[in-house]
Amino acid sequence: MLVLILLLGTFGLAVPTITVNVQEIGTGANRLVSPVWEGRYTLWQSGTDLVAVELILTADMPAGTVVHVILKNSSGVVVSNGTLVVGPGGIPAGTPFNVTVTPVNSAWVDPTQTEVIILSSDYNTDLSGPIFVNTQKLGLGTYDGSYSRPIIIQGSSVFLDYYPIRMLFISSNPSFPWDSLYFTNTTGSCLYYWKEFNGTFVNSDGRTYSWAVFWVNVTNIPANSNETIFVNYLGSGNPCSAYVNPNKVFLFYDNFSTLANWQTGGTPTISGGELQLDRGDWILSTRSFPVPYSLEVFTNLAYDDGTPYDTRGGGFFSWVYSLGPFILPYVDSAGSGTGEGIGMEYLNWAGTLIPWGQQDGLVQADASSPITTLNWNYGNSNPQYIMGQWEILNATVTSTSVDFSQVLFLTWNGARWVLSASPSTGIPAYAQSTSSYTITVTSDGRILLGQWSGGPTRVDFVFVRKYVSPEPTYTLGNVYYHLTFVPKPPATSTTGASVASTGIPTIATIGKSAPVALPIEGQTSGEKTIPQLQNETDETRGQSNTTERIKELARNANLTLPSDGP
The missing domain is CATH 2.60.120 (Jelly Rolls)
Known part of the structure; x- marks a missing residue:
């Protein structure tokens, strides 16, 4: 048997299948596949310059994998890049890591033009023909139009499995497409969830906001430890629409x-x-039903x-x-x-x-x-x-x-x-x-x-x-842009996306066991900002007054905002 190893150095990815024909021996073929299907990225800034790209990928990156990041302007011209070679031990799926790039003024960068190229140290092997063809896994990731934000869940005193968490989201856009929201774990797998309500309300600032309540079934929440999931939104479709099922969320x-x-x-x-x-x-x-x-x-x-x-x-x-x-x-x-x-x-x-x-x-x-x-x-x-x-x-x-x-x-x-x-x-x-x-x-x-x-x-x-007392609580991480990689690997799943930029619209937090709110601000033409979820502690830094308006709501109604959820 002839074993042929092909190292593909091109980034065009124009040929998804490699075919080898050797006279008197036979033919072998193999697909070119990406080592990962999707991921997230955010851009980090020092002063006026962008200096690094943070990535979260939905597959393990073994030692020796090369990660190359390209930053472009709105015309598609490359303005900066950087490369990381994964060290010993690799990078587990769902783990954030940074790729340092050549410093560049943030005004020159269009975050939505970012490209991420993964050249894995792993190979995809096809043994079906007389010639075994190994192709090095190679993927090109680009922004797909959606955003996401990690939700870091702080566990209770006992281990919880398949535990429903309530989330109340708010948007300053009265017509926000709430059906675009879906939830995934760190490796991109869909989580079961249910949209309980959505509607609009007039706030004390005179503006009309939209809102929605979601319940998410979190697979595992360690005792006295953290579990991270992602809320994803504003994409062209909902890859987790089949996971909208209250019978899979509740007892x-x-x-x-x-x-x-x-x-x-x-x-x-x-x-x-x-x-x-x-x-x-x-x-x-x-x-x-078992008590509690x-x-x-x-x-x-x-x-x-x-x-x-x-x-x-x-x-x-x-x-x-x-x-x-x-x-x-x-x-x-x-x-x-x-x-x-x-x-x-x-x-x-x-x-x-x-x-x-x-x-x-x-x-x-x-x-x-x-x-x-x-x-x-x-x-x-x-x-x-x-x-x-x-x-x-x-x-x-x-x-x-x-x-x-x-x-x-x-x-x-x-x-x-x-x-x-x-x-x-x-x-x-x-x-x-x-x-x-x-x-x-x-x-x-x-x-x-x-x-x-x-x-x-x-x-x-x-x-x-x-139900458990105390119920889990959570905080929110950075906003991410969502990446989709090509060519697709054999197995598929789903995930979410962020950017460090000025003028990012903010949102407030309300609720009980799930203290999240998501006023997702709309964008005007040409803005390079993205919708951002805001944790309640952000109000102490002067980033939002929406939380105070909600607290005012409760005070004027002679009621108190509870500390944990219904």
């Missing part, structure tokens, strides 16, 4: 196309993709109808207590459920019911017949639940308690922050704790939703997710 998800996942009582109905619960209706999940877990319900709570659950006093006037919706986030294997009930106190004045104030309190019931077995320990609500308006209800179940909170959608009316008439025109900027009750956990838990009187309470979706 349980239901958007109520049917009631197949529930035991039911009364006559709950589905209309327009919404669950509707009227007086006497309830649903109980057929699945149970967190429940989220996107709901429009309906009032009670004044039917007395309890009456105090008598004669000419009395006090009537009527229960409306109730939620039992924990129902044990014996059917004993614990949760929250929301209703109203009425003054019964000579037969006329006068609403006096909202009441909420601990509800306990037998899940086999919750309407008739329910016990409601009512009391004044502080803070009150919002009724007749869409909101997010959260309930976290731990080994000792069930804790409730609500997330409201707000917008600026020109004078103050007010509840939005629709989630699509307000921002879910904070979570407000409402109630907490002590429980005894004896088994995995199921969830129950019901309406004792009044209605209909409407539910758009529910999900149950993993």
Whole structure:
């Protein structure tokens, strides 16, 4: 057998296949392939000069690999370059490294014209013919029009796998294409995620912003250590669109196309993709979930109808207590459920019911017949639940308690922050704790939703997710440009992209367990700046006042931004 090793020194990459024909021996062929499919880069500046290019590649770079970087101006003329030969031990996939370039004034460089050439010390071997052809792996990487930013996740005190992280992003572009966002790990593999909401809101500066909430399923988060993922955006397509799947993000998800996942009582109905619960209706999940877990319900709570659950006093006037919706986030294997009930106190004045104030309190019931077995320990609500308006209800179940909170959608009316008439025109900027009750956990838990009187309470979706305390937090790294390499290697995946440049638009951070916001500023014609995610600590350096506007939102609503997420 003849083994032929070809070293390809050309950067044109015009011939993706090498064919060798030797008389009386035979033919051998092999493809020219890149050692990496994609990567990221950012440009580093000292004074007015660009001096280095930072790279993050999605494949290992073995010792001896040559990395060559070319910087060009907007006309495509080379203005600087640099070369790195990878040293002993190599560079693992996903590890940032720098390539020093000849210093050049940053005004002369168009970052989008950057080229990265990888000449690997590895070879691609084809053994299918009489002649074995080895081709040295060679790739040319160019900017593909998209950006990304690393999200450095700080783990909890225990190892977590497949843990969902909530992220709230904001853009100053009211028409930002949120479907262009996707998430990957350091080696470019897609992560499962779900866009929960997106919409617009008017900020206190009078401008209209767009926003979106994403949940990302992070594969592994080490205990007391960091894990890095990437958010990628503004590309021409979404290579991870097949990974938009809430069923792969949460333990349980239901958007109520049917009631197949529930035991039911009364006559709950589905209309327009919404669950509707009227007086006497309830649903109980057929699945149970390991404690701890967190429940989220996107709901429009309906009032009670004044039917007395309890009456105090008598004669000419009395006090009537009527229960409306109730939620039992924990129902044990014996059917004993614990949760929250929301209703109203009425003054019964000579037969006329006068609403006096909202009441909420601990509800306990037998899940086999919750309407008739329910016990409601009512009391004044502080803070009150919002009724007749869409909101997010959260309930976290731990080994000792069930804790409730609500997330409201707000917008600026020109004078103050007010509840939005629709989630699509307000921002879910904070979570407000409402109630907490002590429980005894004896088994995995199921969830129950019901309406004792009044209605209909409407539910758009529910999900149950993993929960740990404290929840992971994260910070944001630099903005990167995204590279795509040719020719493509045999196996493919996906990634993201940054530049050190002046005038980079900034964004703020909000949220709880995932304190990220992404106001991605739009670019004017000819700008060489890129959209940039900003960590909340950047405000101390005077780079953004968006975070302060969001905090003002909470202050004016007499609410406090929480430190960890819903």
